[in-house]
Amino acid sequence: MTVSSVAELLKSDLFLQEVAVKGWVRTFRSNRFIALNDGSTINNIQCVVDFENTDEELLRRITTGAAVSIKGTLVESQGKGQSVEIQVSELEILGDSNPDEYPIQPKKHSMEFLRENAHLRVRTNTFSAVMRVRSALSFAVHKYFQENGFNYVNTPIITGSDAEGAGEMFRVSTFEANKAPLTEEGEIDYSQDFFGKETNLTVSGQLEAETYAMALGKVYTFGPTFRAENSNTTRHLAEFWMIEPEVAFMDLDGNMDLSEDFIKSVLAYVLENCKDDLAFLDQRFAKEESQKPQAQRSEMGLLEKLRFVVDNNFKRVSYTEAIDILRNSKPNKKKKFQFPINEWGADLQSEHERFLVEKHFKCPVILFDYPASIKAFYMRLNDDGKTVRAMDVLFPGIGEIVGGSQREERLDVLKEKINAMGIEEKELWWYLDLRKFGTAVHSGFGLGFERLVQFATGMGNIRDVIPFPRTPQNAEF
Amino acid sequence: MTVSSVAELLKSDLFLQEVAVKGWVRTFRSNRFIALNDGSTINNIQCVVDFENTDEELLRRITTGAAVSIKGTLVESQGKGQSVEIQVSELEILGDSNPDEYPIQPKKHSMEFLRENAHLRVRTNTFSAVMRVRSALSFAVHKYFQENGFNYVNTPIITGSDAEGAGEMFRVSTFEANKAPLTEEGEIDYSQDFFGKETNLTVSGQLEAETYAMALGKVYTFGPTFRAENSNTTRHLAEFWMIEPEVAFMDLDGNMDLSEDFIKSVLAYVLENCKDDLAFLDQRFAKEESQKPQAQRSEMGLLEKLRFVVDNNFKRVSYTEAIDILRNSKPNKKKKFQFPINEWGADLQSEHERFLVEKHFKCPVILFDYPASIKAFYMRLNDDGKTVRAMDVLFPGIGEIVGGSQREERLDVLKEKINAMGIEEKELWWYLDLRKFGTAVHSGFGLGFERLVQFATGMGNIRDVIPFPRTPQNAEF
Numbered sequence: 001m002t003v004s005s006v007a008e009l010l011k012s013d014l015f016l017q018e019v020a021v022k023g024w025v026r027t028f029r030s031n032r033f034i035a036l037n038d039g040s041t042i043n044n045i046q047c048v049v050d051f052e053n054t055d056e057e058l059l060r061r062i063t064t065g066a067a068v069s070i071k072g073t074l075v076e077s078q079g080k081g082q083s084v085e086i087q088v089s090e091l092e093i094l095g096d097s098n099p100d101e102y103p104i105q106p107k108k109h110s111m112e113f114l115r116e117n118a119h120l121r122v123r124t125n126t127f128s129a130v131m132r133v134r135s136a137l138s139f140a141v142h143k144y145f146q147e148n149g150f151n152y153v154n155t156p157i158i159t160g161s162d163a164e165g166a167g168e169m170f171r172v173s174t175f176e177a178n179k180a181p182l183t184e185e186g187e188i189d190y191s192q193d194f195f196g197k198e199t200n201l202t203v204s205g206q207l208e209a210e211t212y213a214m215a216l217g218k219v220y221t222f223g224p225t226f227r228a229e230n231s232n233t234t235r236h237l238a239e240f241w242m243i244e245p246e247v248a249f250m251d252l253d254g255n256m257d258l259s260e261d262f263i264k265s266v267l268a269y270v271l272e273n274c275k276d277d278l279a280f281l282d283q284r285f286a287k288e289e290s291q292k293p294q295a296q297r298s299e300m301g302l303l304e305k306l307r308f309v310v311d312n313n314f315k316r317v318s319y320t321e322a323i324d325i326l327r328n329s330k331p332n333k334k335k336k337f338q339f340p341i342n343e344w345g346a347d348l349q350s351e352h353e354r355f356l357v358e359k360h361f362k363c364p365v366i367l368f369d370y371p372a373s374i375k376a377f378y379m380r381l382n383d384d385g386k387t388v389r390a391m392d393v394l395f396p397g398i399g400e401i402v403g404g405s406q407r408e409e410r411l412d413v414l415k416e417k418i419n420a421m422g423i424e425e426k427e428l429w430w431y432l433d434l435r436k437f438g439t440a441v442h443s444g445f446g447l448g449f450e451r452l453v454q455f456a457t458g459m460g461n462i463r464d465v466i467p468f469p470r471t472p473q474n475a476e477f
Numbered sequence: 478m479t480v481s482s483v484a485e486l487l488k489s490d491l492f493l494q495e496v497a498v499k500g501w502v503r504t505f506r507s508n509r510f511i512a513l514n515d516g517s518t519i520n521n522i523q524c525v526v527d528f529e530n531t532d533e534e535l536l537r538r539i540t541t542g543a544a545v546s547i548k549g550t551l552v553e554s555q556g557k558g559q560s561v562e563i564q565v566s567e568l569e570i571l572g573d574s575n576p577d578e579y580p581i582q583p584k585k586h587s588m589e590f591l592r593e594n595a596h597l598r599v600r601t602n603t604f605s606a607v608m609r610v611r612s613a614l615s616f617a618v619h620k621y622f623q624e625n626g627f628n629y630v631n632t633p634i635i636t637g638s639d640a641e642g643a644g645e646m647f648r649v650s651t652f653e654a655n656k657a658p659l660t661e662e663g664e665i666d667y668s669q670d671f672f673g674k675e676t677n678l679t680v681s682g683q684l685e686a687e688t689y690a691m692a693l694g695k696v697y698t699f700g701p702t703f704r705a706e707n708s709n710t711t712r713h714l715a716e717f718w719m720i721e722p723e724v725a726f727m728d729l730d731g732n733m734d735l736s737e738d739f740i741k742s743v744l745a746y747v748l749e750n751c752k753d754d755l756a757f758l759d760q761r762f763a764k765e766e767s768q769k770p771q772a773q774r775s776e777m778g779l780l781e782k783l784r785f786v787v788d789n790n791f792k793r794v795s796y797t798e799a800i801d802i803l804r805n806s807k808p809n810k811k812k813k814f815q816f817p818i819n820e821w822g823a824d825l826q827s828e829h830e831r832f833l834v835e836k837h838f839k840c841p842v843i844l845f846d847y848p849a850s851i852k853a854f855y856m857r858l859n860d861d862g863k864t865v866r867a868m869d870v871l872f873p874g875i876g877e878i879v880g881g882s883q884r885e886e887r888l889d890v891l892k893e894k895i896n897a898m899g900i901e902e903k904e905l906w907w908y909l910d911l912r913k914f915g916t917a918v919h920s921g922f923g924l925g926f927e928r929l930v931q932f933a934t935g936m937g938n939i940r941d942v943i944p945f946p947r948t949p950q951n952a953e954f
Contacts, residue, residue, distance in 0.1 A: 003726065005626065005694070022726040024692075024915045039693035039725070040626060067915040069726075094726075095886070095916030102914045119688040119907040120914070128692060135628040142619050149482065149517060151612040156945040157634070157701045158647070158678075158716055160952035170635070170649050170671070172678065174705045177665045180654045188654045194647070194705055194715070195952035201635075201649065208945060208954060211596040215501075215605060216516035217482070223701065224634045228651045228671055238671070239635055248516070249480065249499040249546075249571075409572070430596040430954055437579045437597070438501045438544040439572030468633045468685060475637035475672035477685060477907055 001071065007040035010084060012074065019086060020071045021045065022094070024123065027106050028062045034088075036070065042129050042276050046077060046085040058091065064106055065097030065123070111464060118468050118477055126284060129277035130457045130465055133270055137456055138449075140269035141222055141243055144262055150218040150245060155205030157224065160197050161427065168228040169200035170238075201226035204446060205244050207378070207431050210407060213246035213442055214434050220245040222449070230472050234461040235399070237450060239470040246444030252380070252389040252406040255443040256366050259393050259402050260314045263364075263452070268310045270456055271303075278303060278456075285458035298397065299362075302458040305396065314364040314393065317356070320344065322367055325360060326352055347374045353394045365394045377417045378431075379405040380441075391445070398455050404445025411435035478548065484517035487561060489551065496563060497548045498522065499571070501600065504583050505539045511565075513547065519606050519753050523554060523562040535568065541583055542574030542600070588941060595945050595954055603761060606754035607934045607942055610747055614933055615926070617746035618699055618720055621739055627695040627722060632682030634701065637674050638904065645705040646677035647715075678703040681923060682721050684855070684908050687884060690723035690919055691911050697722040699926070707949050711938040712876070714927060716947040723921035729857070729866040729883040732920035733843050736870050736879050737791045740841075740929070745787045747933055748780075755780060755933075762935035775874065776839075779935040782873065791841040791870065794833070797821065799844055802837060803829050824851045830871045842871045854894045855908075857883040857918075868922070875932050881922025888912035 001020045004012070009019060023038030031051045035044035047070050051059060062068065071090040077083055099105070103113075104120050114121040121127045142152065158172050173180070174194040183189045190198050205221040212219045221244040228238065245258065270278065285302040300308060317325075326332055326341040326348075339349045348367070357365050368391040372381060379388035393402035408414045414435055418425060425432060453465040463469040468477045478497045481489070486496060500515030500522075508528045512521035524547050528536060539545065548567040554560055576582070580590075581597050591598040598604045619629065635649050650657070651671040660666045667675050682698040689696045698721040705715065722735065747755065762779040777785060794802075803809055803818040803825075816826045825844075834842050845868040849858060856865035870879035885891045891912055895902060902909060930942040940946040945954045 007626070022917070023694075039628075039695070065915045067917040094918070095912075095914070097914045104914075119685075119910060120692075122689055122692040131630070131689070131693065132628055135623075135630070138629045139619055139623045142616055146612075146616045149484070151516075151609055152615045153608070153612070153944055154701070154718055156716065156947060156952070156954065158703075158947050158952055159954075161954065168651075170651060171654070172647050172649060173654070174645075174647060175654065177648070177650070177652065177657045178655050178659075194707075194949060195947065196950040197952060199952050208596075211954075212599055212608070212944065215597075215599040216608065217500075218516070224631070226635075230671075239633065241631055433596060435572075437572070437574045437581075438542045440499070440544040441571070467630055467689065470633060470635050470672070472671060473673040475633070475635055475674060475676050477633065477636075477638065477688075 005040035006036065006038045006043065006045045009045055009074065009086070010041065010043055010082075012084065014074055015076060015084075017074050018071065018089075019074045020069070021047075021086065022067070022069045025062055025064055025066045025068060025097075027064060031059055034062060034068070034070075036068070039128060042125055042132070042280050043082075046079060046082055047072065047088050048085055049088045049091065054091070058093065061093045061096055062091075063097050063099045063102070065102045065104060066093055067095035067097075068092065069094055111461065115463055115469070116476075122467070125280060127464070129280050130453070130459060131467065132277050133274050133281070133457050134453045134465060136270050136274050137266055137453060138222075140266035141449075143269070144265050145218075145220045145245065148218070150220045151212070151216045153205075153209055153212045153216075153219045153221055154223060155202070155208040155221050157202055158195070158199050159202045160195060160199050161207065167203050169203060170226050170228045172199045172201060203227060204242070206246065206444060206446065207428075209244055209246040209444065210434060210442065211430065213248045213444070214438065214440070217249070218245070218247045232472055234463075235451070237462055237466065237469055237471060240462075240466070241449040243447045243449055244444060246442065248442045249440055250443045251441050252368060252391060252443060255404050255406060255445060256314075256316060256368065256391055259391070259404060259445050259447075260366070263393070263402070263447075264310050266452070267306050267456060271306055271310065278306070281457050288458075288460070306456065309364055309395075312363055314366050315361045316366045316368065317361075319367055319370045319387065322348070322352075322356060325356065329355060329360070331355060345371050345373065350399050353392075353399050354396075357394045357396050364396070367392050367394065375405070377421050377423070378407050378414070380408045381413055381417075389443075393445075395451075395455055398451050401451050401455065402445050402447045404443065406441065406443040409435060409439045409441055411439065482517035483513065483515045483520065483522045486522055486551065486563070487518065487520055487559075489561065491551055492553060492561075494551050495548065495566075496551045497546070498524075498563065499544070499546045502539055502541055502543045502545060502574075504541060508536055511539060511545070511547075513545070516605060519602055519609070519757050520559075523556060523559055524549065524565050525562055526565045526568065531568070535570065538570045538573055539568075540574050540576045540579070542579045542581060543570055544572035544574075545569065546571055588938065592940055592946070593953075599944070602757060604941070606757050607930070607936060608944065609754050610751050610758070610934050611930045611942060613747050613751050614743055614930060615699075617743035618926075620746070621742050622695075622697045622722065625695070627697045628689070628693045630682075630686055630689045630693075630696045630698055631700060632679070632685040632698050634679055635672070635676050636679045637672060637676050638684065644680050646680060647703050647705045649676045649678060680704060681719070683723065683921060683923065684905075686721055686723040686921065687911060687919065688907065690725045690921070691915065691917070694726075695722070695724045709949055711940075712928070714939055714943065714946055714948060717939075717943070718926040720924045720926055721921060723919065725919045726917055727920045728918050729845060729868060729920060732881050732883060732922060733791075733793060733845065733868055736868070736881060736922050736924075737843070740870070740879070740924075741787050743929070744783050744933060748783055748787065755783070758934050765935075765937070783933065786841055786872075789840055791843050792838045793843045793845065794838075796844055796847045796864070799825070799829075799833060802833065806832060806837070808832060822848050822850065827876050830869075830876050831873075834871045834873050841873070844869050844871065852882070854898050854900070855882070855884050855891070857885045858890055858894075866920075870922075872928075872932055875928050878928050878932065879922050879924045881920065883918065883920040886912060886916045886918055888916065
């Protein structure tokens with residue numbers, strides 16, 4: 001007999017048919033009702049055991065976490081909230097789960113406890129829902145770009161380039177620790193290392209993606225990136241997945257359009273394709289919020305927030321306008337900001353971004369045309385000589401979710417900026433080549449995938465939206 | 478006016494309409510015909526310049542590699558092999574390309590030269606076709622799994638586990654070279670390193686994927702993996718992308734079915750969706766083959782090979798049968814194998830795999846039930862006590878493209894094997910937990926994505942199917 005998934009059976013109306021299913025026991029109550037889950041959906045199927053005719057020893061082995069194989073008859077369910085159930089005719093224990101030892105019991109566990117058991121936490125409703133949404137969201141990303149003529153590019157993870165400038169890097173080497181060979185001058189002899197040079201883990205695939213955009217037109221990356229920063233926050237990971245589209249002949253306006261359309265499209269995809277998981281997460285979010293002090297509670301529910309983003313235009317505001325708003329804002333005047341906004345040129349902190357998004361505009365905001373002094377060397381200088389064509393997309397509860405720019409396409413201006421940064425031109429010879437040969441306006445952005453998953457699932461800590469989080473002092477599993 | 482892509486225009490029949498397009502000049506001949514490409518397709522659109530009414534200075538700047546913006550009228554083409562062309566009314570040079578300096582001229586370049594210019598090689602027909610096919614193949618992978626109920630799992634890239642056992646690893650650290658702090662006992666004090674322990678780049682996500690399969694049922698990974706092996710061959714990369722599905726309640730037969738169905742499905746996808754690129758690569762392949770000695774030539778063309786794999790069953794052969802065939806084969810008897818096959822238990826070399834696939838069966842082959850002694854610790858021991866439920870899928874011209882197995886689900890047997898390998902149980906506590914709590918039969922495989930791209934594109938060297946290859950002594954860009 002074909003084994004069906006729980007998701008298939010719950011949608012089925014083949015009443016009185018014999019069916020087979022395999023999964024794990026979530027709960028077993030009244031010596032009779034098994035709530036069975038196989039990961040195909042957040043919903044369990046109820047399997048009703050004829051306990052009077054079942055061996056007691058077998059009944060005792062039906063415990064939370066046990067793997068079982070069940071055959072029986074699909075019938076209309078008597079209980080409410082479920083359409084079908086299985087009257088069990090055959091039950092086999094595939095793998096026991098000793099209730100005295102199994103860590104994932106049907107009760108509330110602390111998030112920290114679950115992180116320590118990251119290999120098992122996906123067996124809970126919350127984490128299985130989060131990880132299915134994460135998977136669907138990943139697919140939505142690929143689908144969006146592929147259907148819009150983008151080519152997926154795998155930029156290198158190990159990089160010999162140290163000019164990316166986006167943050168602290170991890171060293172990659174095959175030298176034994178403290179046994180790297182030295183040159184005659186007493187320096188580390190990297191020519192003897194695996195790649196014959198110093199190498200690090202990438203902090204961004206942007207520069208390499210640009211080389212592909214200048215040939216294939218529209219490209220995107222979606223891969224792991226790394227920051228060796230000692231940030232123990234709910235918003236930072238040392239290893240995270242980033243999405244970086246890059247498009248030739250596209251200016252900053254096109255870039256803003258693309259980022260908005262992209263985010264709306266992938267969120268609409270999960271709203272359409274992850275209904276059960278999101279319904280569960282929506283309830284979970286409401287419960288979490290209800291335990292916060294009134295002032296900190298989200299004004300919208302999870303599903304409401306997602307629909308709001310999909311249905312409304314992002315507000316586009318120049319940095320200069322934003323500074324005006326912030327300078328004249330109540331919290332600034334009442335000195336409630338930790339970093340008061342006094343003058344044009346200040347870098348915006350999380351508190352300012354949150355004020356603009358959550359209090360002032362009450363919708364996603366795209367800030368653009370930032371001061372050149374606080375942005376990266378590769379961003380296109382505006383004619384005013386002091387701002388660059390940068391943009392950040394700011395989201396409620398998350399802060400910066402996208403950072404992007406039109407890239408400096410003029411060889412002379414780019415060289416000047418590189419020199420001013422103290423980067424050697426020969427380090428970026430290939431990047432400069434793009435400006436030497438057939439240069440053109442082009443733009444792109446980076447989106448931290450985990451922040452998007454956080455937004456879509458309502459999870460407060462970024463460590464809970466990636467299977468095995470890497471953070472300072474933590475690389476278990 | 479909306480700017481159209483070359484792909485859109487070539488499919489368009491809006492004759493006598495005004496159109497706009499941006500792209501790069503591939504060739505410019507007779508001071509009149511621009512072959513324009515924007516990366517959206519391998520095909521160029523011909524743009525006809527009214528050279529008598531065009532400034533000579535401007536004409537001189539229309540060189541190979543230059544970025545141009547063109548407006549004009551779409552008309553039926555006079556030339557053969559193309560349906561439409563553009564009569565140029567406006568031409569703007571966006572970025573010049575000095576013909577004395579631009580490395581990518583319209584002539585045959587050596588593959589080695591192009592590798593050294595990996596940032597520009599994607600501007601050639603061959604590499605743009607390969608990279609578009611690679612992108613489509615990536616999407617086909619996600620599409621196949623998502624449509625079949627699998628969840629995408631991002632297993633960690635930086636791993637604290639050193640028991641994966643699939644090969645030499647790269648160290649990841651934030652210690653300055655030769656300046657790692659020591660403990661009182663004079664050992665490296667990894668507690669002071671970023672993660673508080675020794676960490677490496679992953680060689681496989683399988684063990685972590687198993688934890689997710691035992692909760693979500695069907696999962697797959699698709700991410701970068703690393704081998705620090707000094708292999709300077711046309712088949713090895715230090716950084717490559719791997720696909721690893723893992724399925725609960727699936728045995729080795731199911732695993733063989735899955736691998737065959739998966740490969741056929743993704744190849745069928747590119748046959749359907751990359752017709753122009755594959756037609757070009759098919760011709761290229763034929764040309765390359767024609768330059769080889771008769772005996773080394775492929776018996777089939779590229780498209781023919783792809784269709785053959787999609788349309789025919791893979792031959793399933795046990796290791797024991799394969800050894801019999803090899804022992805009695807002509808090359809073995811005539812001592813033509815570098816490694817003669819004398820007895821059961823021998824590890825198969827590339828020459829043996831190629832004989833089976835290319836000479837004996839003349840189709841893809843799945844070998845299964847290998848001797849336990851030559852396979853990994855986590856593979857399910859058969860009842861004979863000497864073979865394991867392992868499988869390898871062997872492809873013509875490529876060799877091993879898939880390696881997989883049913884996993885050992887019995888705690889006691891797994892512990893025995895781990896101990897026999899000298900791995901400490903506490904290193905794999907979480908992996909053993911899967912066998913303690915609700916264990917079940919499960920299986921999976923790994924497929925090196927670049928080998929699949931090689932097969933799909935007919936490229937002979939694996940360095941030519943990934944944008945920026947990482948190999949010993951090479952991490953440029």
